[in-house]
Amino acid sequence: MGRIQTLPTSVINRIAAGEVVERPASVVKELLENALDAGPSQIDVTIEQGGIALVRVVDDGCGIEPEDLPLAIQPHATSKLRVAEDLDQIATLGFRGEALASIAEVSRLLIRSRTETGAGSRLEVDGGVNNGVAPEGCGRGTSVEVHQLFSRVPARRAFLRTPATEWSHSAEAFVRTALAHPGVGFSLTHNRRRVHELGATESWRRRIGDLFGRQLADRLLEATETDDDVTVTAVVGRPEDDLPSGRLQHFFVGCRPFRDRSILHAVQEGYRGRLLAGRQPIVFLRLDVPPLSVDVNVHPAKMEVRFRDPGRLHRLVLAAIRRALLGLDTPTALRPPGITQDLAAPSEQPAAAGLAAAEAIWQRQLAADRVPQSNSVGDKSGPAEPVLPPPTLAKWERDEAAREEQLPLPASNGDSEQPPPERSFQLHDRYLVVETAGGIEVIDQHALHERVLYEQLRERLASGSLEVQPLLIPEQIDLSPAAYELVERYAGVLAEAGVRVEAFGGSTVVVRSKPALVGRTPAAAIIAEIVDRLVTLAAAGGDRRVVVDEVLHSLSCRAAIKAGDPLSQPEVDRLVADRHRYPSARHCPHGRPTSLLLSRQELDRQFRRT
Secondary structure: OOOOOOOOHHHHHHHHHHHHOOOHHHHHHHHHHHHHHOOOOEEEEEEEHHHOOEEEEEEOOOOOOHHHHHHHOOOOOOOOOOOHHHHHHOOOOOOOOOHHHHHHHOOEEEEEEEOOOOOOEEEEEEOOEEEEEEEOOOOOEEEEEEEOOOOOOHHHHOOOOOHHHHHHHHHHHHHHHHHHOOOOEEEEEEOOEEEEEEOOOOOHHHHHHHHHOHHHHHHOEEEEEEEOOEEEEEEEOOHHHOEOOOOOEEEEEOOEEOEOHHHHHHHHHHOOOOOOOOOEOOEEEEEEOOHHHEEOOOOOOOOEOEEOOHHHHHHHHHHHHHHHHOOOOOOEEOOOOOOOOOOOOOOOOOOHHHHHHHHHHHHHHHHHHOOOOOOOOOOOOOOOOOOOOOOOOOOOOOOHHHHOOOOOOOOOOOOOOOOOOOOEEEEOOOEEEEEEOOEEEEEEHHHHHHHHHHHHHHHHHHHOOOOEEEEEEEEEEEOOHHHHHHHHHOHHHHHHOOOEEEEOOOOEEEEEEEEHHHOOOOHHHHHHHHHHHHHHHHHHOOOHHHHHHHHHHHHHHHHOOOOOOOOOHHHHHHHHHHOOOOOOOOEOOOOOEOEEEEEHHHHHHHOOOO
């Protein structure tokens, strides 16, 4: 007798269950998807002991004919596919025909169903044993109950966590599904306690509020980007509402939740410079794409997808998030100890011109990104098109007076509309205090100057007007072999940013130029900062544009005035005025706030003048 044998159906189903049914949350997900494919207006979910003892999903959809019930638990039996070509444009959540067969193999499964015109029926399967179909009085729709998951598979049951842990995963599966389908009503009951009662709504924001709280939903920002047959809808949180984890990041393609590293990268890029390291934004994202442009048949769990044009979606997601955050930057409200009320309302800032300019910059960048580029940072020749977007602002004119200042404060632009003069002074050689119409603004001089320098470097590089200062005496710098390799690899990118570095034998390099904006900052300090960033970036595999951006961050960080640097009053006034030129000036490139606002109303309240 040969050694290779065909496995029995029960063994095949149990193996499939290992992929499809990992824990009670998997059952909740699969049953909800089947219910939604039936076209219901209401779905009710009941869970006991986290889903280990019971998962019941009841819908008022189209129902199942009595003669179809035995087929519903057969592997690869489905009403959603007919021919192989149907796999290329899947419009339903379920399509494999594996879930019920797998669940029936490792639990006691009970199905009750009735169509609009047919008679009700029931089917019970216990550990893979079909007990047959029987008549049953029931309403239109389908009820599926899963009892004692893995009770017939002790080895699998031993790997389940506590009921509390399994409940948290099951609740998350429910929330994810309800979030994707605001047009359907949902309810969730756990251990006889009603947890959610969600009415059908046309508003995604309202469904978010029903699930996560009205206070959170009211603070969210929304934007939409469309490109022909693709639409991206982003409902995102404010940077100050960030979280230590990504638990409030939900991505959907159509109504299907998914995970994708490219889309996550676009989200992170959209918040670049607004969040501290390790913090995560609140993001609800929906991609509406033609079925032919996405492959959902990647894994039985159906959380992974493949896009035909991931670069296009990356650009649209990035643009949607930037549009949502555009114009958001206002001073962070400063609350004295003991104050528990909400943040003060943002003050009105005369930044309309700056907002228009900022929007033009990233719209041009979006257009430029659609042009294919080389992703190799080691390409010495570089791409034919500019690394950063083409100019969208008038070229900056040289300001000789600013260049004569000892500190590299930004040059003024006579064409820019300036806000009314504000009284300001330096405090402790570290902070700038400004009287505004809304109260008192306290500015971190280093953080603000770093952001201003970064924006100026970025704009001048984009417009081709970046002034490079050749060093009269080139600076020699000894590097470690690893640092030397990084500098050599990215020499072309450094040159684009105005830092020309050449090999000088061994692990020594010589710096021959640097951007004029960085003033008297030593070349050694610049290279040290850049190398530190490149180490992390090289490990993450950042593309050329990201590398240039990191170099600009390094230059602005090293060249910015430091805490402890005394400033003259003209320098203070110029820096205070420059914060109005850039909508992003409320956060430094690292994501820290550059200013805090103590509102006039708060002052009056503290002194009991109200």
